[in-house]
Amino acid sequence: MNNMTPATSETSAALDAALVGFVGRTLLPRTRAQDPVNLPMIRHWVEAMGDTNPIHTDEGAALATGRSGLVAPATMAQAWTMRGYAAHRRRIAGDLPADSEEQRLTTLLASVGYTAIVATDSEFEFVRELVVGDHLSVEEVIESISAEKVTALGTGRFLRTVRTYTNQDGEVVARQRWTTLRFRPKVREPELAPRPRPALNEDNAWWFDAAREHRLLVQRCADCGTLRHPPGPCCPHCQSFTWDTVEASGRGTVYSYTVAHHPRHPAFDYPLLIGVIALEEGTRLIANILVDAAGAEPDAVGDYVHVDAPVALEWLDLDDELTLPAFRVVTEEKH
Structure with missing residues (x-):
């Protein structure tokens, strides 16, 4: 055709x-x-190529073959x-x-x-x-x-x-x-590099395991009921080592945020918003804030997000091993 x-x-x-x-x-x-x-350039060449034939550098060897000299x-x-x-x-x-x-x-x-x-x-x-x-x-x-x-x-x-x-x-x-x-x-779209890996240990691996199942868990002290994040072995309020979890609804508000300018990392889309999210359960976590403004100037981000803006949870399935929570501002149209 x-x-x-x-x-x-x-x-x-x-x-x-x-x-x-x-x-x-x-x-x-x-x-x-x-x-x-000339001989000097021949020497450089045969050394680089690993050519050990003596007719290139040994005049006697070249003459012995019936040649008139080095070749x-x-x-x-x-x-x-x-x-x-x-x-x-x-x-x-x-x-x-x-x-x-x-x-x-x-x-x-x-x-x-x-x-x-x-x-x-x-x-x-x-x-x-x-x-x-x-x-x-x-x-x-x-x-x-x-x-x-x-x-x-x-x-x-x-x-x-x-x-x-x-x-x-x-x-x-x-x-x-x-x-x-x-x-x-060909005009190729740039491919994102893999996200940096979290430092996993016995105190936080369970949280990332739950994230892969799209469950946002918050650690809770089993003795005094205090919520804490990021996960840790000990309650900062009563020093108890016993704990359980509650599953967060995924709703909250923007407590504060920043726009990362430099240095740029190839694993992230820009503008890159990093927010402190106040969950309605009563604790906070740090996560990306998603905006429909790929390539927008950082100074224009205020058009998409502000302190106290309501947000809802979305999941970023980055690869087979890493899933992370992110939040998007809930607009009036979505209410």
Whole structure:
């Protein structure tokens, strides 16, 4: 099914035609490497790659194989002609000659949202070994540009080029078919990180167990009847160690609240309201106050909550192991 509008279809057809025109063009004119093939760089490479073949670093071993001297690892062909970090950063930033094919192509792709790039494939053909002293050049030609494809990274097109590597005498030493995906990045909603875990012990684990069952329990002294929260082993009023619980109705009022500004934690939605809730049973607890104002400025929170505002319990099932109580202001419409 073609679900594109006519205008989108026309735009896509024009883009296809423009991209076809790039096939066969030189993306990178012949460019000489900054340095010739040299032993210090070979040493760095083989150490990083774990390549122990002595023909790369031991001239005697290389001569014993019938070679004229040390040879570079074949896969270093691309490394000799890399632009360097500063030039690479300029290229990413689009600081290219305005009349270059690469700039024209980059501008065209960016005009339809293909602003991201990732390498997807590299195929090498090695014609001859590189010896110390060779000075390479590289030229890159566009071989093909695919139709629009939908990928896990986003919608885009595969650009395939052929890089031809030659030495100081103009002899071809290697060819590389290089494929990149130029794509429109997907817009992903940020995922919340897991909530920080409570510090569980013998005195409070029962409270979190009840919360997972959506029961808001309040600890009560079995001797004097005083309610207490957070849970503890001893009654602060009569010092008794015996206790039971009552189940709260979930109704109460805002005793006080604060808006957390900084530092932001990826496990929480913002604006982040933390309230002291006075339960109608006669005790208080600290919990999040929920507002229908995602992304609102903290200064505007007063439009949603105030001291003495009536609140009702809601449960936050954060994951399989953690459920926490939260409260939402009860508006007149909900009465």
